[in-house]
Amino acid sequence: MERKLIVVLGGGESGIGASLLAKKKGFTPFVSDSGIIQNKYKKILIENKIPFEENGHTEIYKKAIKVIKSPGISRKNSLINKINFLKIPIISELEFGKSYLKTSYIIGITGSNGKTTTSFIVYKILKKKGIFVGIAGNIGRSFSREALKKEKDVYVLELSSFQLDDVFNFRSNIAVLLNITRDHLNRYNNNIEDYIFSKFKIATLQKKEDFLIYNYDDPLIREGLKKYKIQSRCIPFSIKKELRLGTYLKWNKIFFRKENEEKYILNVKKVPLIGDHNLYNIMASITISEMGLLKDIQKKKSIISTTILRLTTLEHRMEKVLNINGVQFINDSKATNVNAVFYALKSMISPVIWIAGGKDKGNDYSELVPLVKEKVKAIICLGKQNDKFVNFFRDIIDIIVETESIKKAVRMAYILSLHGDNILLSPACSSFDLFQDYKERGNKFKQEVRNLFYEKKRYFF
Structure with a gap:
């Protein structure tokens, strides 16, 4: 039995999703948390007969064939160092979930701000189009928990820097980089370069047939594009500059340009979400809707504009x-x-x-x-x-x-x-x-x- 033991570090949403998926796939999961596991998650573990410990880690990890680490635990943690020393494989909850999906198309969305709003808009557009789509990641439900269900054609994933820290093979067919500002620097030794590197992982793990959609107005992103090797096709969006390729703002209207063909999308004065930050989120969503597997949506522009014009403010965001x-x-x-x-x-x-x-x-x-x-x-x-x-x-x-x-x-x-x-x-x-x-x-x-x-x-x- 021990040869099938998987230790899941962290008893939050990520850890619960990973342990449920591990059990479904025939492993013996054990959840270990340094703090107190919330009652709603304890109930799930007990109902599914998954053993757990809280308020500290025992050395049960020494018997594990692999460890699944929740993103809230730093890779510099002393426990992680011990596990690495024993050469026990440590994988992320994201990559564990992805390993059980065969053909799904992944849209990964990251940035210091706007991830949830953009993920939600893209999900709404795809669902309106009739695409079999799921939404997960940092937005509420872990990817592993979503992978327990019937496999979707497309997954929209909100990805935090902590989640990206832990991935080494996780590929987004469409990656979105909304912005990079000083955030979580206590996790990165107050070094913004380490934080930028973490965010750019979403792009550096892509292949040449993939798309990277990025905020042209963000100087740290433009600097990163020069610094990191990126194979994917890069499509920008901007509210400050009329672009030769991508989505941009002109005369208070949003346009998308590709191959010298300019297409009017919508008038921003009619958009219910106010503020430049929401405008960036909307433009990123429009750009996604014009690329890759979503190209047929271009013929039904009304789906995009109708969805955006009916948006309401998300809970806890203005x-x-x-x-x-x-x-x-x-x-x-x-x-x-x-x-x-x-x-x-x-x-x-x-x-x-x-x-x-x-x-x-x-x-x-x-x-x-x-x-x-x-x-x-x-x-x-x-x-x-x-x-x-x-x-x-x-x-x-x-x-x-x-x-x-x-x-x-x-x-x-x-x-x-x-x-x-x-x-x-x-x-x-x-x-x-x-x-x-x-x-x-x-x-x-x-x-x-x-x-x-x-x-x-x-x-x-």
């Missing part, structure tokens, strides 16, 4: 919660890096009370300074270690308040607000100091806003 006595609460909990906050603040017209903070990832807040000076009237720091954040903005904003309570953060922000203000939760940091993830942070924010609304309603009525 999500309007409630307007209480003229003060608009906005949940942007998914904004876990500086660049995402930049676009959030840029889209604000009215004055902002900004709720920010959390676990710093090596952030450089300097690019936010002009927008903060122009639009932010007060900052509520929500986190356990706020020193870096507070020290940076103390000479820029007069009112900075600290708290570890989301309830207090919501109420303090409301006390500081005036009619017409926006209260924006856009943290610029990860959530792990106070919450399990950005979803829990966003959901608790929304609940506290609702609680405040009902309190005010009882008071006035």
Whole structure:
């Protein structure tokens, strides 16, 4: 039995998906987590009779034929070093899932920001077209869990840098590189070159018949294209430059050009998602829809435009919660890096009370300074270690308040607000100091806003 033992490191979504797939394929999975496994995942393990351990790793890995590593565990972890020393193969959950799919076409989407929105748009377009499509990766359901089902013709995968760190053969038929900004640098020894290398893996593992769709306006991407050997056909998109090939913006309209033929796609003034960041996501999605296996969609342009024009804001991404006595609460909990906050603040017209903070990832807040000076009237720091954040903005904003309570953060922000203000939760940091993830942070924010609304309603009525 031990010769079929697979140890899965990490009891989150990735690890659960890998263990379920391993069991289905005849292996004996064992899940090991250094922390506490969430109850919803424990229930799945127990129901499927998959043994597990939590709050620490025993040496059971020494008996494994292979180890499947969840992306949240760094390859520099001491346990990983021990496993490597014993020459036990370590594979990623992504590559494990892919190994059991025979003919599927893979669309891999990465970037510091916009991955979820772009993945969702592409998925909606393909589904509308009638293609048998699945969506997985960092977006919610692990690829291995998706591979348990009937094999899809196409998979749209949201891929994080942590997931790409672990792959060595994972090929995307269409790869999308949305942007590269300073993010997760605490994982990369504060070296942005290592982070760029991680992101570019999505392109360097492609073949010459594949496509790389990239943001022409991003200087770090253009620099990487010169530095790394890429075999795939490169198709850019831009909101700043009319391109000879690719998708671009002209006269507030989106066009796609290929082989000197310019095609009008849609008018951006009709798009419900506002902001340059959403425009980039939409243009990347359009470019995907014009390439590769999707070329027949070109004949039905209305599918693309109709899908985009009916889009709604995703949960935890510039999500309007409630307007209480003229003060608009906005949940942007998914904004876990500086660049995402930049676009959030840029889209604000009215004055902002900004709720920010959390676990710093090596952030450089300097690019936010002009927008903060122009639009932010007060900052509520929500986190356990706020020193870096507070020290940076103390000479820029007069009112900075600290708290570890989301309830207090919501109420303090409301006390500081005036009619017409926006209260924006856009943290610029990860959530792990106070919450399990950005979803829990966003959901608790929304609940506290609702609680405040009902309190005010009882008071006035």
